[in-house]
Amino acid sequence: GENVEQHPSTLSVQEGDSAVIKCTYSDSASNYFPWYKQELGKRPQLIIDIRSNVGEKKDQRIAVTLNKTAKHFSLHITETQPEDSAVYFCAASPIRFGNEKLTFGTGTRLTIIP
Amino acid sequence: NAGVMQNPRHLVRRRGQEARLRCSPMKGHSHVYWYRQLPEEGLKFMVYLQKENIIDESGMPKERFSAEFPKEGPSILRIQQVVRGDSAAYFCASSPTATNEKLFFGSGTQLSVL
Numbered sequence: 001g002e003n004v005e006q007h008p009s010t011l012s013v014q015e016g017d018s019a020v021i022k023c024t025y026s027d028s029a030s031n032y033f034p035w036y037k038q039e040l041g042k043r044p045q046l047i048i049d050i051r052s053n054v055g056e057k058k059d060q061r062i063a064v065t066l067n068k069t070a071k072h073f074s075l076h077i078t079e080t081q082p083e084d085s086a087v088y089f090c091a092a093s094p095i096r097f098g099n100e101k102l103t104f105g106t107g108t109r110l111t112i113i114p
Numbered sequence: 115n116a117g118v119m120q121n122p123r124h125l126v127r128r129r130g131q132e133a134r135l136r137c138s139p140m141k142g143h144s145h146v147y148w149y150r151q152l153p154e155e156g157l158k159f160m161v162y163l164q165k166e167n168i169i170d171e172s173g174m175p176k177e178r179f180s181a182e183f184p185k186e187g188p189s190i191l192r193i194q195q196v197v198r199g200d201s202a203a204y205f206c207a208s209s210p211t212a213t214n215e216k217l218f219f220g221s222g223t224q225l226s227v228l
Contacts, residue, residue, distance in 0.1 A: 001172075006156075034217075043118075043205065043219040044157065089156055101147065101170060102217065106156040 002027040004092050006105030014113050019080055021108045023090035024072040030092040033066060033073045034102070038087045047088075048075070077110075085112045116141075118208050119188075120220035127196050128228050135191040135223045139208030146189045147217065148181060151203040160204075163189060164212075193225075201227045 003026040013019045025033075034049035050057045050064045050073065057064050061080075066073040077084055087109050091102040119138040127133050139146050144165050149157040159173040163183035174181065178196075183189040193200055203224050207217040 036219075043221045045219070046216060049216075100212075101159045101162050101173075103159065104149075104157040107154075 002030060002092055002094075002103040004090060004103050004105040006090050006108060008108060009106065010109045010111070012111045012113055013080055015080055015082060017080055019075075019077045019084070019110055019112075021075045021088055021090070021110070022072060023074070023092075023105050024070075025092040025103075026071065027092070027094060028071065029094040032093045032095045033064070034091050035062075035064060035075050036089045036091065036104075038089065038107075040086075044089060080112045082112050082114055085110060118143075118206060118218050118220035120204075120206050120223050122223060123221060124224045124226070126226045126228065129197055130195050133193040133196050133200070133225055135193075135204050135206075135225070136188045137191070137206030137208075137220055138188040139206075140210075140218055143208035143210050143218070145209045145212060146183050147207045147209075148189075148191050149205045149207065151205060151222070153202075157205065160191070196225075196227045198227045201225055 006023045031052035035047050036044040037047045038044040048059050048062050048064050050066050061078045063076040087107045089107050090105040093100050093102045121136050146163045148160040151157050161174050161181045162170040166185050178194045180192045203222045205222045206220045209217050
């Protein structure tokens with residue numbers, strides 16, 4: 001089955017600086033890579049996703065890059081703000097025949113220092 | 115659209131009792147996933163169900179755990195004879211299609227076993 005590793009487990013950055021979180025996956029069949037944000041005591045929420053036919057995707061201050069050859073993908077947050085403080089999870093899934101499940105990384109606790 | 119509804123939000127059980135966790139997917143969603151989250155850890159897949167069918171239960175412990183998604187009513191995750199190690203947050207997610215893109219999570223049920 002799929003195995004997703006995520007680094008770092010904790011990350012502190014000054015407000016306004018950039019944050020980068022990296023994930024690797026093991027199953028070469030994986031082709032869908034979402035990122036979820038979970039604030040303390042709340043539900044995980046999808047913030048951005050990417051498919052394997054795309055190398056990069058941006059949405060305002062958030063971007064995700066994918067390197068299929070190396071089997072890794074990264075989340076980039078620029079101009080960080082206090083409300084970006086949360087736990088971020090990467091995930092991977094093959095979407096071939098349907099009925100596939102997401103495999104999540106172990107999460108990165110991001111703290112933005114004012 | 116009320117979103118994915120889980121209840122109860124908090125559930126306290128003594129060792130040996132039964133825990134029943136409920137999940138009502140978003141309107142129009144017929145695919146339900148259950149995930150377990152231990153403190154400071156990621157989301158671990160448990161089971162994937164469609165109406166009246168278990169599609170993938172590879173993440174479910176072999177004993178004491180069961181899940182259903184009847185034709186009418188919410189999906190139920192049932193844990194019999196709970197032990198302290200079952201204490202965790204249990205999240206339900208739903209999607210409109212079998213490809214599990216755009217998963218929408220509920221707020222979770224925090225199970226505490228005394």
